[in-house]
Amino acid sequence: MSDLFSSSSSDLPAGLDNEKELQEFLLVEREKAKLQAQIHEFADICWDKCVDKPSTKLDSRTETCMLNCVDRFIDVSLLITNRFAQMLQKSAGGY
Structure with missing residues (x-):
């Protein structure tokens, strides 16, 4: 039986053979999770702002209001x- 915190290379997605690839994979997955969280937060904000009373039709x-x-x-x-991309370009160009 496999421990939750230990993994073998067979437990990893295909192509993630070294630590750098694993770190990149985890970074991408974290960014996806952040995006999903932002979308849910945004949906809540727009819903609270625009929907007075729920009904079967908008x-x-x-x-x-929702479109805006x-x-x-x-x-x-x-x-x-x-803006972030511009800042990265400026900082990368400055070295």
Whole structure:
């Protein structure tokens, strides 16, 4: 029986044979988890902001609010991502 904290190479996803590959794999998985958490948080924020009372259909006001909320979220996410990329380029170019 395998211990939860020990693993053999057969327990790892295919292609993860060394420690560097494993670290990269774990980093990607952490980033995926962060993204999922952000999406859930965002959905909660937009829901609380836009939905007064749950029903079987969205009225036009609620639909418009949700669309605007999503659009602003995407705009801000892209802005932050682009700024971060610019900062990385500047810091990498400075060396």
